[in-house]
Structures are given as C-alpha cells and as structure tokens.
Amino acid sequence: MPQGQPTEVPKDGLTTRQRRNRPLLMLHTGEMKGKSTSAFGMALRGWNQGWDIGVFQFVKSAKWKVGEESAFKALGRLHDETGEGGAVEWHKMGEGWSWSRKQGTEEDHAAAAREGWEEIARRLQAERHGFYVLDEFTYPLHWGWIDVDEVVRTLVDRPGHQHVVITGRYAPQQLIDAADLVVEMTKVKHPMDAGQKGQRGIEW
Numbered sequence: 089m090p091q092g093q094p095t096e097v098p099k100d101g102l103t104t105r106q107r108r109n110r111p112l113l114m115l116h117t118g119e120m121k122g123k124s125t126s127a128f129g130m131a132l133r134g135w136n137q138g139w140d141i142g143v144f145q146f147v148k149s150a151k152w153k154v155g156e157e158s159a160f161k162a163l164g165r166l167h168d169e170t171g172e173g174g175a176v177e178w179h180k181m182g183e184g185w186s187w188s189r190k191q192g193t194e195e196d197h198a199a200a201a202r203e204g205w206e207e208i209a210r211r212l213q214a215e216r217h218g219f220y221v222l223d224e225f226t227y228p229l230h231w232g233w234i235d236v237d238e239v240v241r242t243l244v245d246r247p248g249h250q251h252v253v254i255t256g257r258y259a260p261q262q263l264i265d266a267a268d269l270v271v272e273m274t275k276v277k278h279p280m281d282a283g284q285k286g287q288r289g290i291e292w
C-alpha cells in the first residue's frame with residue numbers, strides 16, 4: 089500500500105468511508121520481540137480517538153510491572169478526571185479471572201483461561217470496548233486450552249465497531265486466515281545474541 093493507497097479496490101458494495109472505517113481483526117505473531125509493543129502503540133492511537141480500551145494479558149505474570157500498564161492506567165485516570173481520550177481497563181494474571189492467582193494443575197490453568205476468554209466474549213457481545221488487546225492470547229490457543237474455531241467465530245461475528253488485536257507466537261492457521269491484518273515479527277539481530285540481558289525501557 090504505497091502512500092496509504094490500496095493496491096486493489098474490492099467490489100463489495102461498500103463506500104470508501106464504510107470500507108475505511110470497518111472494524112479490524114489484527115494479529116501480531118512471530119519469533120521476534122515487539123508484538124505486544126506494536127499492539128499497545130495501536131491502542132494508544134485508539135485512546136487518542138476517544139475509544140474505550142480493554143487490555144487482557146493471558147501469560148505475563150501479575151508480579152511483572154510492564155511500562156505500558158503504568159502508562160495506560162495513567163491515561164485512564166486522565167480520562168476519568170478530564171474526559172480526554174478514552175476509558176482504559178487492564179486485566180492480567182493474578183487479577184480477576186486470570187489463572188496465576190493460585191497454584192494448580194494444567195487443567196486448572198486451562199479452565200481459568202477459558203473463563204477469561206468467556207469474559208472477553210461477553211464484552212464483545214455487549215460492545216463494551218472500542219479496542220481490545222488480547223496480549224499473548226495465541227498461547228492458550230496453541231496449548232489447546234481454548235477452542236480455536238469458537239474464538240474465530242466469535243471474533244468474526246462480533247457486533248458493532250470493535251477493533252481487536254491479538255499477540256503471541258504460534259498463531260493457529262484459522263486465526264491467520266480470519267484476520268484482516270497479520271504481522272510476523274522476524275529477528276534479524278538482537279542484543280541478547282551478544283550476551284546482553286534485557287533492560288529497563290526496552291524490554292519492560
């Protein structure tokens with residue numbers, strides 16, 4: 089798409105405005121870092137448009153304080169106080185439905201992951217958010233904890249104007265096929281290749 093122009097205009101009966109503003113299902117996958125970072129960048133743009141933002145982290149530990157979480161919670165407070173931007177909700181492991189709140193078997197974790205997905209599905213049906221980040225959601229799909237076909241049907245059939253971006257490695261083919269935008273992060277070079285550990289402001 090050079091200079092933002094589509095290479096082909098489909099004969100779908102939609103006007104340019106309708107096609108431009110249709111809700112998107114997006115997927116960031118691949119081996120390299122940056123999948124979540126890119127998704128949060130999109131969410132930041134959405135917040136600036138006044139969209140209600142919902143972030144759901146499926147794998148990262150509740151004890152890991154990521155920089156994006158602090159920033160988005162601050163933006164949520166700014167919205168509450170001034171009306172600027174959009175509302176923000178951030179849900180992760182150890183809070184509410186996530187499965188690291190207790191020790192347990194893989195079956196326990198799988199059941200809690202399904203519980204988390206069911207909550208997201210309810211929110212989609214209720215058109216609760218304008219922009220969803222399902223961070224590292226590909227992993228419970230890859231592990232077989234959540235039915236991929238059910239997820240794809242729910243996402244494809246979601247009502248209203250709700251954008252969804254999913255991150256994580258090992259994205260199932262059904263999800264790739266259903267998505268409107270798919271990015272694969274490919275490593276060319278990484279500081280860890282030279283023995284450097286992750287650092288503040290770059291990895292978290």
